[in-house]
Amino acid sequence: MPLKNYYQNIISNLNTSKFLRFFLYILIFFQPFNRFNSFRGIAFYGLLLLFILKIFKDKAIHIDFRDKTIVALSLLVGWSILASILGPYPLDSLDALRKNLFVQMLIFLVIITEFKGYNELRTLFRIVAVSFAIVMLASIAENFLDLINLNMDINALQSKRTHKMFIAGYASNASFYLPFIAVWLTSLKKVPWEKWLGLITILLGLLTVFVYNSRVAIFIIPSTILLILFLSKKYKLLITAVIIFTFCASIVFLSKSDMLSQSKYQSLSDLETFSKNERWVLWEGTLHIIKERPLTGYGYGWKKMAYVIDDLKLMEYWRKNFPDIYNFMFKPNKDRYGSINPHNLPLQIVFEIGLIGLFSFLWLWTTVILKILKTVSVKGQSDGKTFALCSLGVIVSYALINILNGYWQEAYGNMIFMFIASIFVIHRQYVQRIENERYS
Numbered sequence: 149m150p151l152k153n154y155y156q157n158i159i160s161n162l163n164t165s166k167f168l169r170f171f172l173y174i175l176i177f178f179q180p181f182n183r184f185n186s187f188r189g190i191a192f193y194g195l196l197l198l199f200i201l202k203i204f205k206d207k208a209i210h211i212d213f214r215d216k217t218i219v220a221l222s223l224l225v226g227w228s229i230l231a232s233i234l235g236p237y238p239l240d241s242l243d244a245l246r247k248n249l250f251v252q253m254l255i256f257l258v259i260i261t262e263f264k265g266y267n268e269l270r271t272l273f274r275i276v277a278v279s280f281a282i283v284m285l286a287s288i289a290e291n292f293l294d295l296i297n298l299n300m301d302i303n304a305l306q307s308k309r310t311h312k313m314f315i316a317g318y319a320s321n322a323s324f325y326l327p328f329i330a331v332w333l334t335s336l337k338k339v340p341w342e343k344w345l346g347l348i349t350i351l352l353g354l355l356t357v358f359v360y361n362s363r364v365a366i367f368i369i370p371s372t373i374l375l376i377l378f379l380s381k382k383y384k385l386l387i388t389a390v391i392i393f394t395f396c397a398s399i400v401f402l403s404k405s406d407m408l409s410q411s412k413y414q415s416l417s418d419l420e421t422f423s424k425n426e427r428w429v430l431w432e433g434t435l436h437i438i439k440e441r442p443l444t445g446y447g448y449g450w451k452k453m454a455y456v457i458d459d460l461k462l463m464e465y466w467r468k469n470f471p472d473i474y475n476f477m478f479k480p481n482k483d484r485y486g487s488i489n490p491h492n493l494p495l496q497i498v499f500e501i502g503l504i505g506l507f508s509f510l511w512l513w514t515t516v517i518l519k520i521l522k523t524v525s526v527k528g529q530s531d532g533k534t535f536a537l538c539s540l541g542v543i544v545s546y547a548l549i550n551i552l553n554g555y556w557q558e559a560y561g562n563m564i565f566m567f568i569a570s571i572f573v574i575h576r577q578y579v580q581r582i583e584n585e586r587y588s
Contacts, residue, residue, distance in 0.1 A: 164202040165262060169271075171195040172258050176272065176566060177279045179559045180321050182314065192251060199258055209261050217515040217572055224508040225253060228448045231501045235447030237455070241500075244449025248557040252565040259569035265577035266335075266532030269570055273332045274342065276563075280325040281349040286314040287356050319362035323549040324563055326353045327372045327542045334380035335535035368548045376541035380534060426476055427491055427552060433473040434490040436462060438498050445502035450554060451486035453499065493550035509556070516568055517543065519575035526582065532574045542567060 175191035178184050203209055211218060228249055232241030263269055326349075333346040350373065357365050370393050377386040437456055438445075446456055457463065457477065466474035477488070490496040497506045523536040546564065549555065556564065 164198050164205055168195065168198045168202065168258055168262055171198060172255070172262070173272065173275050175255070176563075177275050179562055180280050180283045180325060182316050192254070195258060196254060199254065202261075209257070211257075211261065217512065217519065217568070220508060220512040220515050221253075221256070224505065224512055225249060227505055227508055228501050231444050231505060232447040232449075235441075235444065236459075237447050237452050240452050241447025241449050244447075244451070244557070248561060249448065252561055255562055256565045256569045256572075259566065260572050260576075263573045266530070266535060266574050269573060272566075272570070276325070276566075277329050277332060277342075277346055277349060280321070280329065280353070281345060283314050283318070283321070284349060284353050284356055287318050288352065290315050291356070291359055315356075315360070319357050319360045319365035320549065320553065320555065320560065322353055322357050323365050323368055323545055324542070324555075324560060324567075326350055326357075326369050327376060327545040328563075328567065329353075330373045330376045331535060331538040331542055334376060334382070334538045335531040337531065364549065364552055368545055372541045372545040372548070375544060376538045379538045379540060429472050429476045430488075430491055431495060432470070433462075433466065433477060434492070434495045434499060436466075436470075436473075438495065441502065442498065443502045443504055445498060445500045445505060448500050449557075450489055450496050450500060453488045453490070454484060454486075457488070490554055491552055493554045493556060496554035497556070512568075513543070516571055519571055523571075523575045523578050526578050532577060536571060536574050539567070539571060 171191050171194040175188060175195055178188045178191065213219070213222070228245060229242075232238060232245055235241055259269075259272075263272075329346050329349055333343060333350075336342055336346075354366075354369060357369060370389075374386060374389055374393070377383075377389060437453070437460065440460060446452065463474065463478060466477065490499055494506055497509055501508075517540075520536050520540060524533055526533065546555070555561065
């Protein structure tokens with residue numbers, strides 16, 4: 149047998165679907181972990197190779213390029229590439245594209261071409277819940293051991309968390325995972341172990357967020373979980389959760405304990421926490437940077453922001469005219485690559501790919517929300533519809549967390565595109581069902 153025919157025979161007999169899902173599950177499983185980059189790398193390249201083989205084997209991947217979400221996503225990707233190539237930092241921007249947007253697109257394409265409906269997504273959702281549950285338990289163990297070593301001083305614990313394997317970045321990850329797990333739970337009916345896993349993860353996850361001492365996350369996550377309970381019409385559970393959250397919040401604000409009185413949560417009742425927050429100074433400085441390239445930005449990726457400030461000689465300008473911005477920016481290590489972030493997603497996107505890029509991004513999310521609304525408007529009840537409706541809570545959480553942050557890349561971005569792809573699949577399932585009923 150000729151060598152070419154031999155390899156073609158291997159490819160034709162290869163179960164690409166089975167291996168594609170395997171590598172996708174591995175890639176998604178390791179997203180909430182701070183380490184294990186090698187496993188994520190192996191999973192990514194395995195997924196890429198198998199997806200290319202699937203294209204070669206099936207001759208064509210069926211994607212409806214007339215779909216508004218696909219059009220918006222194509223515009224976002226195409227413009228990100230063009231803005232990066234034409235920007236002042238093409239090599240850095242293209243490298244950021246390779247590490248982030250390329251991975252997100254692969255995840256999205258594999259899910260929408262591999263999965264046909266909600267039932268096929270169940271395993272993927274279980275893996276999301278299990279992976280975060282493991283990170284959560286490991287974070288609790290880290291906190292517990294550190295508290296023992298620090299004589300139960302929770303304030304001393306805060307300075308150590310960023311250097312830990314599991315707890316670092318826990319609160320930001322939790323702002324996606326806990327609402328997503330809550331949505332997943334609302335669509336379950338008869339699988340007790342999954343319900344117990346999800347419920348325990350949410351309860352312990354919220355406790356860990358509280359210990360993490362994040363004001364933003366501890367406000368957003370419970371609020372969106374209450375919204376999800378409301379959307380799922382679980383009113384008794386909603387009332388119970390409101391009572392529990394109110395009771396816990398009262399303890400924090402009224403407590404005389406040294407441990408609680410020195411937490412960040414106490415400052416939520418002080419208006420100066422919001423009016424004199426350093427974010428305002430950072431945002432004003434970011435606007436000064438953006439106004440030089442408002443339409444096109446500086447290219448995909450935010451980590452070059454310190455370099456842009458240096459190249460524009462803004463430090464001297466701020467020193468003379470905006471001392472507040474200068475005093476905030478001019479600190480040790482502020483001039484390093486990756487040391488300054490806009491801490492606001494719209495500002496970050498405009499910094500990277502300009503107002504055109506922000507329009508594409510908002511258009512993409514508009515199409516996702518419309519897909520959810522169209523899915524839930526279909527008559528009848530099912531797990532997929534419940535998931536779609538309650539997933540609005542995930543979007544609300546994502547919108548709120550990004551007022552003070554910029555999460556659309558790295559692990560958070562990968563999971564968001566996994567979420568968008570899942571909504572895409574569920575919506576497509578309902579559209580096909582309607583078409584089948586119309587012509588039957």
